Amino acid sequence: MDASSEIFSAVALTLKLATVTTLILLLLGTPLAWWLARSGSWWKETIAAIVALPLVLPPTVLGFYLLVALGPSGPGGALASLWGARTLAFTFEGLVIGSVVYSLPFVVQPIRNAFEAMGERPLEVAATLRASPLQAFWNVAVPLARPGFLTGAVLGFAHTVGEFGVVLMIGGNIPGETKVLSVAIYDYVETLRWREANILAAGMVAFAFAVILAMTLIEKRVARPGA
Amino acid sequence: MRERKENAAPGRIEAAFNGRLGAFRLDAAFSVPARGVTGLFGPSGCGKTSVLRCAAGLTRLAGHFSVDGDVWQDEAAFRPTHRRPLGYVFQEASLFAHLSVRRNLLYGAPGRRPPAADAGTGFEEVIGLLGISHLLERAPANLSGGERQRVAIGRALLSQPKLLLMDEPLSALDRGTKDEILPFLERLHERLAIPVLYVSHDMAELERLADHLVLMEKGGVLAAGPLADIQSDPSLPLATSREAAVSLNAVVTAYDAAYGLATLKVDGGEIVIPSPAGRPGTPRRLRIAAGDVSLARKPPEATTIVNILPARILSHRPAGSHEMVIVLGLGAEGVGARLLSRVTLRSFEHLGLAEDMRVYAQVKGVALAPAGASASEVASL
Numbered sequence: 113m114d115a116s117s118e119i120f121s122a123v124a125l126t127l128k129l130a131t132v133t134t135l136i137l138l139l140l141g142t143p144l145a146w147w148l149a150r151s152g153s154w155w156k157e158t159i160a161a162i163v164a165l166p167l168v169l170p171p172t173v174l175g176f177y178l179l180v181a182l183g184p185s186g187p188g189g190a191l192a193s194l195w196g197a198r199t200l201a202f203t204f205e206g207l208v209i210g211s212v213v214y215s216l217p218f219v220v221q222p223i224r225n226a227f228e229a230m231g232e233r234p235l236e237v238a239a240t241l242r243a244s245p246l247q248a249f250w251n252v253a254v255p256l257a258r259p260g261f262l263t264g265a266v267l268g269f270a271h272t273v274g275e276f277g278v279v280l281m282i283g284g285n286i287p288g289e290t291k292v293l294s295v296a297i298y299d300y301v302e303t304l305r306w307r308e309a310n311i312l313a314a315g316m317v318a319f320a321f322a323v324i325l326a327m328t329l330i331e332k333r334v335a336r337p338g339a
Numbered sequence: 340m341r342e343r344k345e346n347a348a349p350g351r352i353e354a355a356f357n358g359r360l361g362a363f364r365l366d367a368a369f370s371v372p373a374r375g376v377t378g379l380f381g382p383s384g385c386g387k388t389s390v391l392r393c394a395a396g397l398t399r400l401a402g403h404f405s406v407d408g409d410v411w412q413d414e415a416a417f418r419p420t421h422r423r424p425l426g427y428v429f430q431e432a433s434l435f436a437h438l439s440v441r442r443n444l445l446y447g448a449p450g451r452r453p454p455a456a457d458a459g460t461g462f463e464e465v466i467g468l469l470g471i472s473h474l475l476e477r478a479p480a481n482l483s484g485g486e487r488q489r490v491a492i493g494r495a496l497l498s499q500p501k502l503l504l505m506d507e508p509l510s511a512l513d514r515g516t517k518d519e520i521l522p523f524l525e526r527l528h529e530r531l532a533i534p535v536l537y538v539s540h541d542m543a544e545l546e547r548l549a550d551h552l553v554l555m556e557k558g559g560v561l562a563a564g565p566l567a568d569i570q571s572d573p574s575l576p577l578a579t580s581r582e583a584a585v586s587l588n589a590v591v592t593a594y595d596a597a598y599g600l601a602t603l604k605v606d607g608g609e610i611v612i613p614s615p616a617g618r619p620g621t622p623r624r625l626r627i628a629a630g631d632v633s634l635a636r637k638p639p640e641a642t643t644i645v646n647i648l649p650a651r652i653l654s655h656r657p658a659g660s661h662e663m664v665i666v667l668g669l670g671a672e673g674v675g676a677r678l679l680s681r682v683t684l685r686s687f688e689h690l691g692l693a694e695d696m697r698v699y700a701q702v703k704g705v706a707l708a709p710a711g712a713s714a715s716e717v718a719s720l
Contacts, residue, residue: 233433236397239420240427241447241498248421251446255437 115308121288122296122312129204129292130272133211134219137268138261140212141219145260146249148220149227160224164217174214175281182206182282207283207290214278215271219264226260227253262330270323274316347405347413352377352502352534356393358400365389365400369563371551373407373502376528376535378545378566381555387538390555391504394536395427396420406502406534426495426533428505432487434479440490441475447498460496460531468530469493469523485516489523496531503535509544517544524548525708542577546570546586546626547708571666571677573656579664583629583679586708591621600645607668607675608648612705624708629664629679631704636690638699646702650678652694655687663687667700678702 148160166174179201182188188200188209200206234256238248254261276294283290285299293312300309347353348370355368365386371377379387392398396411397420403413411418426447434443444466466472469489479487488508495503508524509517521544528535528548539545545552545566552569554561554577562575570577570585577583587610589603594615601616602609603623616623639647651673658664661684669675678700682692692698 233429233431234435236420237427237429237433237435238446239397240395240425240504241494242421243447244421252435256435258437 115305118287119296119308119312122291122293123315125204125288125291126273126293129207129211130269132208133215133272134265134269136208136212137215137219138265141216141223141264141268142261145220145223145264146227146253148224163220166214167217171214171275171277172281175210175278178206178210178213178278178282182209201282202284202286202290204289207279207292210278210282211272211275214275215268218271219268222260222263222267223257224260226257229260230256259331263327266323266327266330270320273319347408347410349408350374351405351407352536353403353405354390354394356390356400356402356404358402360389360398360400363389363558365393365558367555367558367560368402369553369560371553371563373534374532375550376537376548377551377553378549379536379538379553379555380542380545381540381561383540385555386558387540387555388506389558391427391506391536391538394502395425395504396423397427409501424499424501426498426500426503428488428492428495428503428508430507430511432479432484432491434482434487434490434494436479438479439475440471440477440479440482443479443490444475444494444497447494449499460499460533462497465493465496468526483516484512485519488512488516488520492523492527496527496533500533503533505535505537507538507540510539510541521547542582542584546584547624567677571679573654573664573666578629578666578679579656579658583658583664583681584626585629585677585679587625587627587676587678589623589625591616591619591623593619605669605676607650607670607673610648610702610705611645612707614707616707626706626708627678627702628704628706629681631702632667632678632680633701633703634665634680634682634686634690634692635699635701636692636696639701642701644701644703646705648678648700648702650675650698650700652692652696652698653677654694655692657684660684663692665692667698669700671697673697 144163148156180186182200184199188206189198192198192200200209230253234252235248238252243251274294276298279290279292279295285291285295293316297309297312300312350373351370352373353370357366363386367386367390379390381387389398393400393402394404396418399417404411410416411423435446438446466475469492471486471489471493474482474486474490479490482490492508509520512520525547537545537548549566551564552566553563554569554575562569562572567585567587569575572578587605589605589610591601592604593602599615600611600613602611603616603625605625610625648669649671650667650669651671653666653668653673655663655665658681663682663684665680665682667673667678667680669678680700
């Protein structure tokens with residue numbers, strides 16, 4: 113494989129991983145954030161702390177336990193046996209699961225904040241206007257929490273693109289399957305291919321800048337009512 | 340009142356709620372007609388808003404609630420808020436920030452679009468009545484406080500409610516904005532047949548709007564009944580308060596253009612005010628403060644006071660240590676509308692006033708609640 117197709121493959125894989133992860137995170141994170149924002153249950157902060165663990169834990173610690181869980185004797189292995197595989201470790205599916213766990217707080221927290229900032233009132237108003245709880249959620253809560261969803265999605269996506277430690281632990285370095293951008297850069301540096309490393313690294317800098325700029329602009333636009 | 344049989348009377352709003360809300364205990368029951376405006380009045384923290392939230396199902400306490408025979412809550416069942424045909428206007432307009440005024444208005448409308456002409460309160464009628472037709476495409480953030488509250492009222496009305504619940508809709512607004520909205524509420528009152536429960540701690544608002552009054556104190560109901568009855572009941576705190584007054588329903592009978600004086604008929608007498616009150620037959624509401632009514636035992640002669648009404652003393656009660664509040668029935672027999680008069684203790688004893696005595700009530704000031712959107716006018720005679 114020549115350098116450019118190598119780079120292309122790593123970039124494509126990374127984008128695919130981040131997109132799939134972000135979609136799953138929005139699907140899982142929204143009900144979780146809703147529950148964290150609105151439940152009166154005493155153990156919700158316990159759940160919130162567990163969700164936030166990846167913020168504090170070294171990626172290698174997280175990666176180690178994920179490796180155990182995804183391996184042949186963990187639940188991941190049991191899941192993989194359904195389609196005849198032996199393990200989820202060192203597979204794309206395994207990477208998605210790891211990324212979802214790792215990026216969960218980055219998606220849940222902004223959405224939870226947005227739901228909390230909205231308060232009870234808009235939902236009460238919706239109920240007095242005959243909206244069922246589900247209708248109120250879709251017509252009122254989700255649009256009002258839109259900045260939170262955008263921030264969560266962008267952060268979740270960007271964070272997945274940038275992850276390294278966890279990927280290295282559970283994904284290894286299989287081109288086209290688990291060799292994502294950050295691992296590829298590491299690989300190039302190890303093998304003294306500075307030019308390729310530089311292309312990818314510079315690309316990441318541009319990407320990070322674009323993400324932050326886009327987020328600021330989007331939030332400004334969303335914050336302006338009637339826009 | 341607590342032992343009243345729990346039924347769902349047609350033509351009435353029946354309410355009974357009791358339970359704890361944090362440290363606050365609510366035990367309130369009342370029955371009022373399911374037409375016109377019923378004011379829920381009392382000091383801050385007396386549980387008015389809690390009653391309204393219970394009626395809406397936003398707060399759940401034990402009890403029952405029915406509107407015109409339709410049970411919304413009883414021992415067996417609790418209808419969630421979104422299954423109750425109500426409109427709720429909160430203290431703050433609480434418009435949906437992400438929707439335009441038009442989409443806010445139509446959020447609760449059946450089928451989310453303007454209803455057919457014959458289906459309840461029409462879109463055009465409501466926006467016309469509230470004067471918001473020029474705001475439809477705006478975002479809520481670009482409205483003034485008064486405009487926002489008008490949109491919130493319109494939004495509640497367009498959900499085709501069987502009961503309108505209003506929780507101090509004017510209290511978050513400044514004086515000028517209040518005066519901008521009150522006439523709209525009065526117009527609604529005249530035009531729409533929807534019964535209203537209206538929470539307020541401002542008696543001046545209720546004197547203009549309410550037909551019935553539920554007087555609340557410390558989580559309970561002191562009294563409920565027609566506005567004028569509650570205002571003039573000397574055993575209740577309203578009649579002996581500084582702001583004691585009665586509201587009278589009057590009908591214009593004549594207008595003397597030469598002197599600019601309108602004559603209005605009230606139950607048991609006639610009142611003259613210096614204002615074109617409308618064509619003969621127009622119903623108007625008057626307010627007469629207890630402090631504006633003095634008494635004479637003989638028909639006064641050579642006086643500039645225009646309104647001197649024969650009346651009979653029905654009861655009296657001390658107000659503070661040096662004043663008396665006297666309840667009058669208009670007319671020689673005292674069977675007409677009631678009036679309050681506050682006099683000094685000295686005058687009271689000097690004139691030898693007593694129950695059942697015939698007197699002449701000299702009315703120094705009459706406030707005419709504005710019709711439609713005109714400004715409030717107070718006539719000093």
